[in-house]
Amino acid sequence: MSEPLDLLVLGGGITGLGIARLAALNHLRVVLIERGDLASGTSSVSSHMLHGGLRYLEHGRLHLVREALIERAALSRMAPALARPRRFVVPLYRGGRLAPWKLRLGLRLYDFLAGARGLAPYAMARPREALELEPALAAQGLQAAGVYSDLVMDDARLAIAVARDAEAHGARIHTYFEPVAAHPGDGGSFSVTARDTLDGTEHVFECRAIVNATGPWCDATRRFLSAALAPGSLPPAPLLRPSRGTHLIYPALTNGHGLLLTARADGRVFFVVPFGDYSLVGTTEIEIPSPPAADSFRPTLEEVRYLRAELARAMPGCAASRPLAVLAGLRPLLASDEAVGHASREHRVIEERGVFTIAGGKYTTFRAMARETLERMANRIGRRVALHDSDQPLPLPIVGPVTLEEIAAHAVEHEFARRIEDVLRRRTLLWLAPDRGRVPARMLSEFMGRRLGWSDQRMRDEVANWDASRYDEDALLARVPEEA
Template identity: 55%
Template sequence: MSTSVNDLLVLGGGVTGLAIARLAARSGWPVVLAERDDIGHGASTATSHMLHGGLRYLEHGRFSLVREALSERMTVSRLAPSLARPTRFLVPLRKGDRVGPLRLRAALALYDLLAGRAAPSPYVMADARQALALEPGLEREGLRGAGVYSDVVMDDARLNIAVARDAQAAGARILTRTELVAARPDASRGTIHVELRERGSGEVTSLETRLIVNATGAWSDRTRATVLGMLQPGAPDPPRMLKPSRGTHLVYPALTQGHGLVTLAADGRVLFVVPFAGRSLVGTTEVEVQSPPSDADRRPHADEIRYLASEVARLVPAAARVHPIAVYAGVRPLAAAEEGVGEASREHRIAIDGALLTIVGGKYTTFRRMAEDLVVRAAALLKREVIPHDDYSDPLPLSLPDSASDEAFAEHAIQHEWARSLDDLVRRRSTRWLANDRGLSAARAMTPVLARALGWDASREKDEIDRFENALRDELMMLDRALATR
């Protein structure tokens, strides 16, 4: 039993919870973060990989959201320059498009203006010939030209780990595969006695905290009800804060010469082709799911796969002859609103229920701002100070590069980055899952390292590699089946 009292227990190791733990720890507060699974197990490794203001939010008049996100685009790029790459995006213009050249030009000019000094390089308008010189694979029919502007492509998984390592370096204690099993208020001390269970070993850790932060993404409604049930037995369930939505991406061999593409799909949704790690990420969809999402809600559906494959082929015809190499999906923890999920606000919301603070919504891009907003509210409750971010002089700690040997990479990620499974290593610590063999040979080389470090016997080692191979086989079969009927 730990005797010191923590200021915060943060539940959830997505980018939001990690950033909250980081800012609180950098302000000198004692902080523990408990993630039920692995770091980045939720939406924070299922993104379009964009640090962006979101061109389409201009249409909805959300200028302050766009301005804030564009400013964060630059700050986060400075924090982790090797994980965030400025990239030129083309928005092709065709006859009969809902958005014509004048409107596109105005939107791109406004986007650059809102970025202020943070704009990597300004937009230009290209005619059809110039657009095809930049990206010869674009559909030629009806092409009138393109707007060309800048945004930033990031490595979402490794950015999570970098934020986690920075939080730890500042003193935060980070526990993965750990869940809250009990929380009891102690009115005399003004604290909460908490029990956390490590899911693998079943080991229970007891600690005391002044506040609990619920940053559990698409699971936040359930977590809020559960924790309030522990703190105030018999209290009615709180109203829902979430309107979660699934988004799916296909991964193709590179479809462009290195530019990103943005277009409006036939149904008016935005479609991105994002160049990442030598591949093209094609997304995304918006399908409202229940709160909390079921396992099926978190998996890509065949109609989403067919939709993305057919839309990308309208943009880059060669895509029709190329099979995607991967598919992934995640659930956005969108704040509940009257609108459909496509129009739902990407702004965040915070609810305070006594000693429990819940945060939902927001975007990956604005993780520092969300953390600041929450920690400032916690500071008011704790009568503590927040030390403002000094993110201009302190870059985040870096992992080993992808070029490190599989064995060295695994050793490092197990020792310093909380990796405990092949999925953690291949999918959430590196880009090995995008290799031609989808990380299979890396997984085979890494399994003995995991086994040695974690004390696995031969049968546990075999189970791990079998699990990895079976999941990969299932994913590829799902892709094949969905596209067989396209």
């Protein structure tokens, strides 16, 4: 490219993709580089809710809840196939933390803040009615239940739809590109070199501004950029205090409702979220130092035990059910003095020598985060016109009865897939099949290999990598029955 880019976005989770999309919609010249697959970080291990966050009302965060409810409504219009309304049941037990009147007030406020954009309104249910809705709930001491609506999304596929929209508006997106060097360029611009970690080629990007949207890794990226752009300077103090959240995935445990439950062990809120034919049960909250070490992403047996024990208390009939899979990810929470469970889900944009870091936030508010980031950058990129966003539908994922070969072709041609894991884990739910994707892995290596020109060795490596990635998780889950 002869002219420098307006911005180079580092990180292809929902935050970076939202920024690249909004920049492209506003005719900025933007490239996004992601060092793994799109949504391979936190954006594929969320609780899958596009929500205002009912529990944040308790902490008085009305602004955050209102903003997220506005975004929930927009995303429901933009991706109806990937974000569907669900009813959530909140059972209340005698002696519990929350009185029924308080829950009723909270639900009323939640619907009020959603306003005309709201989903089906809340209701209160008597114990018998609650058990009719969800018979597997613990019946003893059940006092009442609240019922309200939120959206459940496919987090990875929604992120990919945002990426496709960004590309359709002119953004360029490169996955498996890792930044390896950065230098100050002419007239306050930057030059960033990225290595394609799959084919080893190097690519240089000249840009007016860099956006660091690397989620839980944003402090590591700040350190890298600070050392590269201002050698000898002190490493920046961390912005984040991440926390690990783990989910267990079961075959469907409910009649289709989500459940908002209170853990007896520590009073934390946890969820059973209906997702396709499955239920996500989570989460935990384990504080992690920033930048995170590689093993910070690994769930522990204690977390699995905690979730199983709480599920057994909330739904005694499910005590013997075995989880199919376990997921863990780091919340990129802003550092604060509050206990980690109460830490703010707000976001912050900071500028350091032309590098804009966006830290914190939640999936639901990614469009608001993109807006704020680009507004903060207006001076740097010399564009001051008001930003235009769109809530037109995002590109649809492949639907209908399709073969695995067609899925592979679509994933490679339209969805930035470059490895079999990308298709198994983030463009389909094949990783949750009884064989955990082992058979499709072998077929995909052929289908993708033909399109991407893989050698026989590369095809074997892809399959071996997939099998190995299952090994740790399978080993942890294999210990579950004896440890429960």
